[in-house]
Amino acid sequence: MSGDNSYMRDRLLKVLQQVTSQPVTIGDEDSLFESGLLDSFALPDLVAGVENEFSFRVPDSDLNPRKFDSIARIEAYISEHVQ
Amino acid sequence: MSYLHTFGAHVPTRIVANAELAAELGCAPEWIESASGIRERRYADGDTVADLAIAAARDCLARAGMEASKLGLIMVSSGSAERRFPGPAATVAAALGLNTTPVLDLPIASAGSIFALSLASQLAVTYGDVLVVASEKMSSVIQGAARDQNTAILFGDGAGAALVSSRPSRIEIVDSVLHTDGANREDLSLDWGGPLRMNGRTVILQATRKLPAVIQEVLQRSGLVAAEVKQFVMHQANQNLIMKVARTLEVDASLMFSNIAKYGNTSSASMLIAASEWEPSPGYTVFAGFGAGFNWGALLARVA
Numbered sequence: 242m243s244g245d246n247s248y249m250r251d252r253l254l255k256v257l258q259q260v261t262s263q264p265v266t267i268g269d270e271d272s273l274f275e276s277g278l279l280d281s282f283a284l285p286d287l288v289a290g291v292e293n294e295f296s297f298r299v300p301d302s303d304l305n306p307r308k309f310d311s312i313a314r315i316e317a318y319i320s321e322h323v324q
Numbered sequence: 325m326s327y328l329h330t331f332g333a334h335v336p337t338r339i340v341a342n343a344e345l346a347a348e349l350g351c352a353p354e355w356i357e358s359a360s361g362i363r364e365r366r367y368a369d370g371d372t373v374a375d376l377a378i379a380a381a382r383d384c385l386a387r388a389g390m391e392a393s394k395l396g397l398i399m400v401s402s403g404s405a406e407r408r409f410p411g412p413a414a415t416v417a418a419a420l421g422l423n424t425t426p427v428l429d430l431p432i433a434s435a436g437s438i439f440a441l442s443l444a445s446q447l448a449v450t451y452g453d454v455l456v457v458a459s460e461k462m463s464s465v466i467q468g469a470a471r472d473q474n475t476a477i478l479f480g481d482g483a484g485a486a487l488v489s490s491r492p493s494r495i496e497i498v499d500s501v502l503h504t505d506g507a508n509r510e511d512l513s514l515d516w517g518g519p520l521r522m523n524g525r526t527v528i529l530q531a532t533r534k535l536p537a538v539i540q541e542v543l544q545r546s547g548l549v550a551a552e553v554k555q556f557v558m559h560q561a562n563q564n565l566i567m568k569v570a571r572t573l574e575v576d577a578s579l580m581f582s583n584i585a586k587y588g589n590t591s592s593a594s595m596l597i598a599a600s601e602w603e604p605s606p607g608y609t610v611f612a613g614f615g616a617g618f619n620w621g622a623l624l625a626r627v628a
Contacts, residue, residue: 281528282528282568284525284528285529285533285568288529301505301530301533302507304529304530304533306525306526306529
């Protein structure tokens with residue numbers, strides 16, 4: 242993992258911890274919903290947290306829970322939208 | 325220019341408390357309340373969507389002290405009507421003794437009443453007094469062999485109504501905004517005879533973005549901000565969603581009118597049932613709704 246990716250991951254984990262108010266100990270591919278870390282009403286907070294932390298707007302057309310269901314998926318999404 | 329004159333409502337007498345539902349669904353009553361803010365809802369049993377609509381229509385007309393024969397148009401929204409056609413609007417008109425007054429059915433769940441109010445505010449100028457009714461029998465679509473806990477806890481039955489007119493009243497309709505995006509049409513849907521399908525995560529994710537945005541849009545068109553609004557009367561979808569909208573708008577939670585604890589989510593009827601219990605106070609009030617389609621919208625009213 243490159244330094245940039247590691248830095249991005251640390252920032253994402255910080256957002257996740259703020260939203261869930263608990264340590265994030267699951268694997269990158271594990272479902273945030275199935276693990277109990279996220280629920281329907283925490284998901285909008287996670288999206289807002291990602292937007293604020295990484296300074297970009299998630300368009301309405303991308304407001305799909307599958308895009309935010311694991312650390313790996315969120316990392317991939319952020320990588321696509323942040324230079 | 326159009327005005328809101330009176331509201332009306334009818335809810336069935338049978339109360340289904342969380343304890344009764346929890347026993348059927350195998351969950352805790354406390355979980356239902358924490359997940360939705362709902363403590364009880366009403367089930368209509370033998371009554372149809374049209375029966376509920378007629379009762380709400382009569383309540384609205386009685387509060388207005390108005391005879392049905394004075395109406396120029398009736399609009400009835402429902403996502404749970406029993407028949408393909410005719411929709412419940414024709415039955416409502418017939419029950420009110422009308423045989424020439426035009427009617428419109430809006431098969432729009434959840435956002436049906438905000439769509440109907442917005443359209444009525446335009447049509448009242450041409451048709452005269454418009455009776456808007458929203459009626460739902462959601463118990464009929466959530467009760468079945470494959471009962472989904474996530475939808476069964478939410479929904480209840482009831483009907484609401486509003487009288488919209490170009491004749492001045494205390495509540496002026498200043499502006500309204502409606503939107504539709506069909507990209508997520510499968511995330512909340514009901515086929516004839518089929519179970520209600522709801523992807524709750526998508527619905528909430530989209531609603532938490534679109535509801536504050538459309539409220540801000542209708543306010544911005546009048547040069548207003550959320551802090552200048554006295555009350556928000558929204559579709560009673562879920563108390564947690566209503567509170568999330570308040571936080572996004574940065575307004576006090578007390579400004580969000582709520583009666584979802586008593587009636588649950590009655591889909592398109594909920595906003596008008598809420599309006600029938602709302603006590604207008606001078607200043608701006610915003611009505612808003614979001615639902616299947618996705619359809620969403622907001623209406624700005626000024627109370628004198």
